Amino acid sequence: xxxxxxxxxxxxxxxxxxxxxxxxxxxxxxxxxxxxxxxxxxxxxxxxxxxxxxxxxxxxxxxxxxxxxxxxxxxxxxxxxxxxxxxxxxxxxxxxxxxxxxxxxxxxxxxxxxxxxxxxxxxxxxxxxxxxxxxxxxxxxxxxxxxxxxxxxxxxxxxxxxxxxxxxxxxx
Amino acid sequence: xxxxxxxxxxxxxxxxxxxxxxxxxxxxxxxxxxxxxxxxxxxxxxxxxxxxxxxxxxxxxxxxxxxxxxxxxxxxxxxxxxxxxxxxxxxxxxxxxxxxxxxxxxxxxxxxxxxxxxxxxxxxxxxxxxxxxxxxxxxxxxxxxxxxxxxxxxxxxxxxxxxxxxxxxxxxxxxxxxxxxxxxxxxxxxxxxxxxxxxxxxxxxxxxxxxxxxxxxxxxxxxxxxxxxxxxxxxxxxxxxxxxxxxxxxxxxxxxxxxxxxxxxxxxxxxxxxxxxxxxxxxxxxxxxxxxxxxxxxxxxxxxxxxxxxxxxxxxxxxxxxxxxxxxxxxxxxxxxxxxxxxxxxxxxxxxxxxxxxxxxxxxxxxxxxxxxxxxxxxxxxxxxxxxxxxxxxxxxxxxxxxxxxx
Amino acid sequence: xxxxxxxxxxxxxxxxxxxxxxxxxxxxxxxxxxxxxxxxxxxxxxxxxxxxxxxxxxxxxxxxxxxxxxxxxxxxxxxxxxxxxxxxxxxxxxxxxxxxxxxxxxxxxxxxxxxxxxxxxxxxxxxxxxxxxxxxxxxxxxxxxxxxxxxxxxxxxxxxxxxxxxxxxxxxxxxxxxxxxxxxxxxxxxxxxxxx
Numbered sequence: 001x002x003x004x005x006x007x008x009x010x011x012x013x014x015x016x017x018x019x020x021x022x023x024x025x026x027x028x029x030x031x032x033x034x035x036x037x038x039x040x041x042x043x044x045x046x047x048x049x050x051x052x053x054x055x056x057x058x059x060x061x062x063x064x065x066x067x068x069x070x071x072x073x074x075x076x077x078x079x080x081x082x083x084x085x086x087x088x089x090x091x092x093x094x095x096x097x098x099x100x101x102x103x104x105x106x107x108x109x110x111x112x113x114x115x116x117x118x119x120x121x122x123x124x125x126x127x128x129x130x131x132x133x134x135x136x137x138x139x140x141x142x143x144x145x146x147x148x149x150x151x152x153x154x155x156x157x158x159x160x161x162x163x164x165x166x167x168x169x170x171x172x
Numbered sequence: 173x174x175x176x177x178x179x180x181x182x183x184x185x186x187x188x189x190x191x192x193x194x195x196x197x198x199x200x201x202x203x204x205x206x207x208x209x210x211x212x213x214x215x216x217x218x219x220x221x222x223x224x225x226x227x228x229x230x231x232x233x234x235x236x237x238x239x240x241x242x243x244x245x246x247x248x249x250x251x252x253x254x255x256x257x258x259x260x261x262x263x264x265x266x267x268x269x270x271x272x273x274x275x276x277x278x279x280x281x282x283x284x285x286x287x288x289x290x291x292x293x294x295x296x297x298x299x300x301x302x303x304x305x306x307x308x309x310x311x312x313x314x315x316x317x318x319x320x321x322x323x324x325x326x327x328x329x330x331x332x333x334x335x336x337x338x339x340x341x342x343x344x345x346x347x348x349x350x351x352x353x354x355x356x357x358x359x360x361x362x363x364x365x366x367x368x369x370x371x372x373x374x375x376x377x378x379x380x381x382x383x384x385x386x387x388x389x390x391x392x393x394x395x396x397x398x399x400x401x402x403x404x405x406x407x408x409x410x411x412x413x414x415x416x417x418x419x420x421x422x423x424x425x426x427x428x429x430x431x432x433x434x435x436x437x438x439x440x441x442x443x444x445x446x447x448x449x450x451x452x453x454x455x456x457x458x459x460x461x462x463x464x465x466x467x468x469x470x471x472x473x474x475x476x477x478x479x480x481x482x483x484x485x486x487x488x489x490x491x492x493x494x495x496x497x498x499x500x501x502x503x504x505x506x507x508x509x510x511x512x513x514x515x516x517x518x519x520x521x522x523x524x525x526x527x528x529x530x531x532x533x534x535x536x537x538x539x540x541x542x543x544x545x546x547x548x549x550x551x552x553x554x555x556x557x558x559x560x561x562x563x564x565x566x567x568x569x570x571x572x573x574x575x576x577x578x579x
Numbered sequence: 580x581x582x583x584x585x586x587x588x589x590x591x592x593x594x595x596x597x598x599x600x601x602x603x604x605x606x607x608x609x610x611x612x613x614x615x616x617x618x619x620x621x622x623x624x625x626x627x628x629x630x631x632x633x634x635x636x637x638x639x640x641x642x643x644x645x646x647x648x649x650x651x652x653x654x655x656x657x658x659x660x661x662x663x664x665x666x667x668x669x670x671x672x673x674x675x676x677x678x679x680x681x682x683x684x685x686x687x688x689x690x691x692x693x694x695x696x697x698x699x700x701x702x703x704x705x706x707x708x709x710x711x712x713x714x715x716x717x718x719x720x721x722x723x724x725x726x727x728x729x730x731x732x733x734x735x736x737x738x739x740x741x742x743x744x745x746x747x748x749x750x751x752x753x754x755x756x757x758x759x760x761x762x763x764x765x766x767x768x769x770x771x772x773x774x775x
Contacts, residue, residue, distance in 0.1 A: 110397025
């Protein structure tokens with residue numbers, strides 16, 4: 001019997017009850033969320049279960065939703081079951097005041113640098129990570145650039161005139 | 173976190189390790205990344221990698237640009253095979269927008285993507301040769317990379333960062349000159365590849381340098397998120413073209429070459445075999461394209477005027493075409509809200525695009541799943557206990573492209 | 580609908596017996612057994628035809644550089660046969676590719692290690708001005724940290740453009756005064772970059 005999104009959803013609800021919610025299927029990929037305390041339990045279940053076998057971490061990233069108070073930062077895991085060829089997306093939301101999420105490095109070695117990148121860009125603190133420091137930006141940077149409140153350009157540059165680039169410039 | 177000058181046990185060559193900084197500017201690091209190695213004589217005790225020396229903030233840039241302006245950004249991810257990145261991005265947009273491309277467009281896309289794959293593997297394999305001392309192979313195959321560049325030029329105008337194609341197809345039909353050059357390539361390249369293979373595959377020096385070094389077990393590779401030729405060299409036959417076919421790859425017959433031990437020699441052979449498979453696919457695709465006759469042979473894009481620039485004569489005469497043209501150029505097209513993940517088989521593995529749109533003119537969040545970044549983590553494990561020269565060969569056989577690593 | 584080709588419709592076929600160009604002799608006064616010319620001309624002639632470049636290739640322009648160094652475009656026929664990777668032994672620093680802020684200090688360190696006379700060629704839009712990456716992490720042009728002699732625009736520039744930039748550097752080297760590197764103006768230029 002082939003593994004389908006419905007089966008995965010049923011197994012998850014059977015195991016976790018109302019801890020998993022927000023089931024959607026945008027463009028065919030099952031997406032769900034869970035409170036951030038459970039992220040390792042859900043990942044471990046998806047890894048160990050004989051039917052589900054989501055043993056490949058395709059991607060780990062974060063998204064910043066400044067409008068949703070209490071749930072500003074979403075950490076998104078894309079998992080792949082290579083044997084049955086199914087992908088799912090698992091999200092955990094966290095508060096921006098205290099963005100602590102448990103690290104997945106024990107389970108997936110691939111998560112190491114991906115979590116460092118997420119920390120670098122968004123400031124998500126991964127609890128238990130062996131080496132959580134900045135990876136892509138300079139070490140001395142003191143803010144998290146991909147959050148929505150920070151601008152793209154380097155504000156200290158003097159040679160590019162914002163007005164010429166249609167970005168408002170000094171008049172606004 | 174590595175400590176420097178680690179104390180070594182009895183029987184080692186030195187009493188504490190020597191710290192050697194390899195990179196970021198070094199002839200062996202192709203692209204800028206740094207390795208701080210702790211050496212016991214010539215053996216590596218530990219390696220610590222630093223990346224980010226070419227971090228260009230693609231993901232933040234993409235939040236500022238409408239969909240068409242992101243294509244030049246994707247070019248610069250894995251710049252040795254930029255058409256694959258472009259096609260991957262167009263496929264992501266087509267998935268989000270619900271655009272279905274005609275078969276002829278798919279086959280033309282396959283031709284371009286496989287040419288790009290050959291071009292990428294040629295660079296990787298010839299540079300492995302250069303790093304082990306054989307400069308001739310590199311000079312010899314660069315001639316045929318120039319021919320691939322000429323084919324790109326016929327289609328899109330530029331050589332390296334191609335910005336090729338549009339949402340729904342291509343910007344112009346392939347000219348007869350492009351097909352002539354493709355035929356020349358298909359006729360001449362197999363002999364070149366055979367000669368290149370003969371230079372290295374059974375060459376005693378090359379085999380001794382690359383066999384048994386930089387190997388990884390299949391389970392560890394999977395756990396580290398390896399994809400692409402590096403994973404296939406370790407023994408797992410995961411190829412996005414077969415698992416989640418895109419752009420009509422299911423219509424083609426090809427095999428996936430798989431290695432055994434994941435060492436440098438296996439990676440070299442897997443890439444060589446993939447080039448043969450790519451040639452096979454291009455031949456099939458070219459035959460299929462030639463079977464379209466008459467009006468069908470003029471189809472080079474899907475009929476989606478909302479996302480594909482209308483023809484100039486329509487823009488000058490019809491009102492809707494003018495409006496579409498204006499909206500597309502100014503980047504004010506309506507993108508439906510939603511989130512989509514699309515991946516393609518890039519030169520290095522599964523290149524994924526995670527696009528979240530909130531209905532605005534630019535993406536809300538665009539994340540690139542970059543294979544180089546993910547598998548470079550394993551470098552310290554791959555080189556533990558290896559000699560310094562093996563570390564250099566491992567680095568170049570992993571095909572680390574700095575643009576893709578840092579994005 | 581493509582326009583008909585107007586230029587280069589009858590390309591010249593290369594003839595090895597005919598199209599060999601030799602380096603011209605500098606202007607001078609010659610007689611039997613001697614040739615008198617300016618010292619700077621002779622030194623410039625020697626230096627410009629035997630440049631040892633340091634390819635500081637960071638990204639996509641580096642691949643076009645590899646194509647320039649390969650046999651089709653062949654930078655070796657301009658004298659750059661030996662690509663050095665040690666700054667101590669090189670004349671020309673060719674910066675090819677985006678320089679991020681993280682890389683800036685390293686670029687400066689490499690430049691400082693080069694011995695006089697040294698020239699800098701900024702290849703590509705990113706090295707010249709930051710290119711398409713007007714972001715918080717990219718240095719908007721390497722002339723923020725080191726003095727540049729020739730800029731080659733393009734993204735990436737064609738190998739012919741890189742060779743053109745190389746030939747302009749050759750012009751600069753051929754005409755350079757022998758006293759330039761010790762002059763007050765040059766020291767002031769380096770002073771603006773914080774280099775003593």
